Amino acid sequence: MDHPPESSVRLRDGWISTPHPTRLAADDVRATEILERHRAAVDANLPTYADPLSGFSVFTAAFLARRGYCCESGCRHCPFVV
Structure with a gap:
């Protein structure tokens, strides 16, 4: 997948x-x-937390913002304008 330039x-x-x-x-x-x-x-400063219902790991908005692009996976805390 191509990722948009940071700018x-x-x-x-x-x-x-x-x-x-x-x-x-x-x-x-x-x-x-x-x-x-x-x-x-x-x-x-953790990248994830455990979802209270499923127990699955959920990425934090801070982690996703540092990563620098939207992966288009429907993340709960996606910080990007999509």
């Missing part, structure tokens, strides 16, 4: 604290716990 990458407003709007609804029963886990992982 063309744009971050969403509020990307570090707000999940991608189509990937976690504000009224999701797990939203508070998800946001708490995400914030703790970002504060600890």
Whole structure:
């Protein structure tokens, strides 16, 4: 897959604290716990946290932003304008 040059990458407003709007609804029963886990992982400089329902690893917005491109996999915390 070709990745856009860094100069063309744009971050969403509020990307570090707000999940991608189509990937976690504000009224999701797990939203508070998800946001708490995400914030703790970002504060600890960890690339992932465990999803409270599935146990799967979820990338943090900080990790994805440092990576520098959208992989188009539908990441919950995708920081990019897609």
